[in-house]
Amino acid sequence: MVNRVTPSLEPRTTGPTPDVDASDPRTSRPVLRTELRAFMASTPGRLTSLGVVLILLTLAAGLLAAATVGNRQTHLGNVLEETEPLANSAQNLYSALSLADAAASTAFIWGGLEPSAVRNRYTQSIGEASAEIVTASAGLDSADEVGHNTLTTISADLSVYTGLVETARTNNRVGNPVGAAYLSEASHLMQTSLLPMAQQLHSAQESQVTGVQNDFARPPWWPVAAFALVLSALIATQIRLAQHSRRRFNLGLILATLSVAAALLWILTVGLISASTTSRALDAGAGPLHELTGARIMAQQARTVETLSLARRDSTEAESAAFIEKVNNVDTILQALQRDENAGVDTDVLARALDARNQWVAAHQRMTDSLGTGDFTGAAKITVGDGEQDSAAEYGVLDNALWQAIVDARENLRADISHASRVLSASAPGVTALAVVAIAGICIGFWPRLREYQ
Numbered sequence: 138m139v140n141r142v143t144p145s146l147e148p149r150t151t152g153p154t155p156d157v158d159a160s161d162p163r164t165s166r167p168v169l170r171t172e173l174r175a176f177m178a179s180t181p182g183r184l185t186s187l188g189v190v191l192i193l194l195t196l197a198a199g200l201l202a203a204a205t206v207g208n209r210q211t212h213l214g215n216v217l218e219e220t221e222p223l224a225n226s227a228q229n230l231y232s233a234l235s236l237a238d239a240a241a242s243t244a245f246i247w248g249g250l251e252p253s254a255v256r257n258r259y260t261q262s263i264g265e266a267s268a269e270i271v272t273a274s275a276g277l278d279s280a281d282e283v284g285h286n287t288l289t290t291i292s293a294d295l296s297v298y299t300g301l302v303e304t305a306r307t308n309n310r311v312g313n314p315v316g317a318a319y320l321s322e323a324s325h326l327m328q329t330s331l332l333p334m335a336q337q338l339h340s341a342q343e344s345q346v347t348g349v350q351n352d353f354a355r356p357p358w359w360p361v362a363a364f365a366l367v368l369s370a371l372i373a374t375q376i377r378l379a380q381h382s383r384r385r386f387n388l389g390l391i392l393a394t395l396s397v398a399a400a401l402l403w404i405l406t407v408g409l410i411s412a413s414t415t416s417r418a419l420d421a422g423a424g425p426l427h428e429l430t431g432a433r434i435m436a437q438q439a440r441t442v443e444t445l446s447l448a449r450r451d452s453t454e455a456e457s458a459a460f461i462e463k464v465n466n467v468d469t470i471l472q473a474l475q476r477d478e479n480a481g482v483d484t485d486v487l488a489r490a491l492d493a494r495n496q497w498v499a500a501h502q503r504m505t506d507s508l509g510t511g512d513f514t515g516a517a518k519i520t521v522g523d524g525e526q527d528s529a530a531e532y533g534v535l536d537n538a539l540w541q542a543i544v545d546a547r548e549n550l551r552a553d554i555s556h557a558s559r560v561l562s563a564s565a566p567g568v569t570a571l572a573v574v575a576i577a578g579i580c581i582g583f584w585p586r587l588r589e590y591q
Contacts, residue, residue, distance in 0.1 A: 187374060188583040192576050194367045195397065199572025202360035202404050203565040209353050209411065210565070213558035216349050217551060223276040224342035225547060228430050230269035230291075231335040235437035237262035238327045241302045242444035243521045243529075245309055245320050255521075263299060270295075273338065284341065287334050294330050298323050317449055324445050328438075336434065343430075346550075347423050353557070354416040356408035360568075364401035367575075371397060389582025396575035400568045407564050414557040421481030422550025425474060429482070429546055432470040433539040436494075439463040440532050443501060447508065447520050457505065464498055467535075474542075481549050482542050490538035497531035504528060 240259035247255065270292050277284040301323035308316030371394045375387055439460050446456045471491050474480045500519055507516040520528045 184583060188579055191367070191370060191374065191393075191579050194363075194370060195393070195572055195575045195579065198360065198363035198367050198397075199400070199569050199575075201363050202357070202400065202568045202572075205357045205360050206404070206407075206561050206564045206568070209357065210558050210561040212349050213353065213415075213554055213561075216346055217554055217558065219276060220342060220345045220349070221547075221551065221554070223273060224339060224346055226269050226273045226276060227335060227339035227342055228543075230266055230273060231332060231339055231434060232437065233262045233266035233269060234295075234327060234331050234335055235434070235441065237266060238324055238332075239437065239440045239444050241305075241323065242320065242441065242448045245305060245316070245448045246444065246517050246521050259302075263295070266295060267292075284338060287338050291331055291334050294326060294334075298326050298331060301326065320448055321445070324441065328441070332438075339430070343423075343427060347419070347427075350415050350419050350423055350554070354412055354419060356412045357404065358408075360404050361401065361408065364397055364404060368394065368397045368401055371579075387582045389578045389580070389584075391578070391582075393575040393578030393582060396571045396578060400571040400575070403564065403571070404568055407560050410560050411557045414553050414560070418550050418553030418557065420479040422546055422553055425477075425480045425482050426543060426546040426550055428470050428474060429539055429543045432467045433536065433543065435463040435466050436532070436535055436539065439467075440528075440536075443504070443528060444520060447504065447513075447516060460501065461498075464494060464501075467494055481546070483545060486538050486542045486545070490535055490542065493531050493534035493538060496526055497528055497535060500526060500528040500531055 237259055240255060240262055244255045244259060270288055274285065274288050277288070301319050305316045305319035305323060308314075308319060371390060375390050375394070378387060378390070442456050442460045442463070468491065471487050471494070474482050475484060475487050475491075504516045504519040507513075507519060518524070518527070522529060524530060
């Protein structure tokens with residue numbers, strides 16, 4: 138009889154339980170996570186996290202300050218070197234074209250062979266306009282297709298204009314009445330094409346100058362806020378560490394705090410100075426410059442209306458109204474600048490311009506009266522003669538005074554922008570260096586506390 142052995146239901150152990158394989162990623166990852174959580178929950182872990190956060194905050198504040206200050210300085214430098222000179226070149230282009238048109242009409246009034254001074258004034262104005270076209274073209278950004286197309290059109294139309302003026306001059310010298318028609322056509326081209334495009338170019342560049350100033354007329358608040366946050370965090374950290382470790386002073390964190398405070402004070406001070414100077418550039422530079430440029434443009438337009446109406450030997454009501462409107466606008470601008478204490482324009486220059494404007498209006502009225510009675514010779518003498526109280530002389534005084542005021546306003550603008558840029562020159566590297574010192578101080582301050590737990 139065979140004996141059968143019934144197998145036991147108890148589990149059979151064949152040896153000791155094997156250890157967890159640390160090289161197995163399926164088992165090592167949970168272990169690492171557990172150990173990391175344990176470390177982060179411990180005091181050394183919390184100190185390490187706090188130190189890393191402070192370092193990152195300080196680094197971010199330093200980079201933000203350096204980038205903001207560098208960007209501000211670059212834009213202000215571009216205004217000085219490119220945008221503002223181009224705006225001035227566009228204004229000079231408009232002025233030269235307008236003076237050329239007025240000189241052409243003046244030459245036509247004389248009849249026959251005009252005086253050499255009048256002819257030289259016309260030739261010089263055309264030459265200045267051509268030179269300003271080249272200067273403006275060189276200063277425009279290569280991507281500014283609108284600006285380049287505008288200058289190309291001005292250059293092409295200027296050639297047509299000078300041809301029409303020469304044709305009018307030739308006919309006028311031999312007494313052909315058709316010369317007046319050619320002169321009217323030339324002046325129409327100037328008033329409807331050349332001058333509007335020159336003014337458009339000037340306005341575009343002027344708006345860029347004003348836009349940059351408006352953007353930077355405020356202090357760089359974001360870097361200031363960033364450094365203020367870091368400073369608050371450092372102070373709070375030192376208070377907490379002092380309570381925990383019963384040590385009142387941590388030399389590393391004190392160094393970091395002093396560095397961040399110095400950076401905060403630096404960026405706040407230079408930011409306020411730069412913003413204040415940029416704001417002053419708007420009040421005493423860009424604002425008056427815009428108004429004075431507009432006044433000079435309107436005065437030149439009024440002079441063109443005056444000479445052209447006389448060249449045609451007829452002054453219509455529309456032309457008289459246009460003349461009065463423009464000279465009244467000039468009066469309004471000059472009086473407003475006189476009342477504005479922040480404009481920074483020489484009051485003597487403004488007073489001389491206002492007096493010349495009033496004398497010019499009176500001379501224009503005498504010219505209109507003479508022309509109304511058929512006294513063309515008397516009207517021409519008042520308009521283009523060399524009398525001290527005649528239109529030509531008084532307009533010359535007004536234009537010269539406006540030019541001088543424009544030069545003064547431009548100098549104020551450039552001086553203030555230059556100062557605003559100059560105070561920022563050392564700020565980016567200086568603030569960055571202070572941020573690096575602060576980071577070093579944080580490391581020095583936390584390292585001894587971490588070693589206590591080894």
